[in-house]
Amino acid sequence: MKLAVIEGDGVGREVIPAALQVLDCFDLPIEKIPLELGLGKWEKTGQAITDADLEILKNCDCILFGAVTTPADPNYKSVLLTIRQELDLYANIRPLKPIKGIKGATGNTDFDILVVRENTEGLYSSIEEVGENEAWSKRIITRRASERIAQIACEYAAKRANHLTIVHKSNVIKADSLFLNTCRDVAHTHNVIHDAMLVDAMAYDMVRSPEKYDVVVAPNLYGDILSDLGGALVGSLGLLPSANIGEKQAFFEPVHGSAPDIAGRGVANPIAAILSVAMLLDWLNRPEQARIVREAVEKSVLDGIMTSDLGGKASTLELTDSIVSHIVSTF
Ligand code: NAI
Numbered sequence: 001m002k003l004a005v006i007e008g009d010g011v012g013r014e015v016i017p018a019a020l021q022v023l024d025c026f027d028l029p030i031e032k033i034p035l036e037l038g039l040g041k042w043e044k045t046g047q048a049i050t051d052a053d054l055e056i057l058k059n060c061d062c063i064l065f066g067a068v069t070t071p072a073d074p075n076y077k078s079v080l081l082t083i084r085q086e087l088d089l090y091a092n093i094r095p096l097k098p099i100k101g102i103k104g105a106t107g108n109t110d111f112d113i114l115v116v117r118e119n120t121e122g123l124y125s126s127i128e129e130v131g132e133n134e135a136w137s138k139r140i141i142t143r144r145a146s147e148r149i150a151q152i153a154c155e156y157a158a159k160r161a162n163h164l165t166i167v168h169k170s171n172v173i174k175a176d177s178l179f180l181n182t183c184r185d186v187a188h189t190h191n192v193i194h195d196a197m198l199v200d201a202m203a204y205d206m207v208r209s210p211e212k213y214d215v216v217v218a219p220n221l222y223g224d225i226l227s228d229l230g231g232a233l234v235g236s237l238g239l240l241p242s243a244n245i246g247e248k249q250a251f252f253e254p255v256h257g258s259a260p261d262i263a264g265r266g267v268a269n270p271i272a273a274i275l276s277v278a279m280l281l282d283w284l285n286r287p288e289q290a291r292i293v294r295e296a297v298e299k300s301v302l303d304g305i306m307t308s309d310l311g312g313k314a315s316t317l318e319l320t321d322s323i324v325s326h327i328v329s330t331f
């Protein structure tokens with residue numbers, strides 16, 4: 001099993017070492033392949049990711065990724081988009097689940113949402129042009145991509161509360177009708193109870209009544225935005241893990257970015273990256289080890305060991321050490 005490890009930029013360099021400390025608690029047959037990508041590489045070489053990097057990634061089974069900083073250069077193509085598109089990691093799975101002992105922005109801890117975000121098209125098609133007086137980005141919705149994201153969303157729904165909410169804006173954006181209707185057909189075929197929400201109303205309702213939702217399937221941009229909103233509901237962006245799943249490979253990363261405002265201070269919350277390792281363990285068919293990681297996170301929080309985004313005083317290292325010691329105590 002080959003795991004590419006990309007710390008990236010900013011807090012990626014702090015939370016990925018923490019995540020590896022957790023992964024290393026388990027004696028797994030994993031060969032780690034470190035890879036430098038992102039702004040740091042771009043500044044040194046003029047490229048944030050090369051064809052050779054992509055070849056290495058294509059030959060790995062899975063990837064653990066921190067975050068990268070986007071430079072203000074119109075010619076820069078996002079590293080993340082490149083990897084997601086080149087490896088066809090079409091499903092971005094983002095659980096929004098409260099952690100015992102942490103209250104989010106609304107105080108509501110009674111919800112368990114799984115955002116399933118289409119990850120290869122929509123407004124992230126990279127087909128765009130920026131001129132002096134006119135700029136445009138092409139938004140693509142295809143039946144094939146809508147079908148496969150709806151299928152994976154229905155598979156998750158079947159293992160959960162069997163309820164799918166399809167997020168769209170087809171009253172204004174015609175392309176969304178194809179997404180909505182395709183998702184409806186797939187849900188119908190899978191016998192999944194389904195409804196639909198306009199994305200703006202969805203943002204409002206997720207804040208007011210998140211407990212109403214189970215699996216939420218959305219085109220690329222809406223899924224991106226709603227999951228950050230979920231970060232506030234759960235308590236911090238520093239808590240949200242994610243998986244980008246393809247046919248054969250998968251890529252695990254915290255939802256958050258490189259957080260330049262706190263990078264280099266040793267205060268970044270490592271939980272999103274550590275819970276991304278739990279998702280990696282699930283993908284490797286090791287649910288027991290994934291459970292141990294999630295419980296260790298919860299125990300550390302209940303011990304009051306939290307980083308400043310959660311109102312605590314612990315450093316990245318102190319919280320990681322605490323989580324590791326809870327894991328080790330189960331052996
Ligand atoms: P961000 O997610 O980096 O930060 C948003 C807010 O959340 C900031 O206040 C930050 O301090 C906080 N935050 C994020 N991660 C945290 C953690 N682990 N612990 C505690 N607090 C945390 O988003 P922002 O500021 O919009 O973007 C910064 C850079 O990251 C940009 O260059 C952006 O393009 C890039 N980015 C990269 C992503 C990736 O590589 N997956 C995803 C999102 C943004």
Ligand code: MG
Nearest residue numbers: 224225228255
């Ligand atoms: Mg985002």
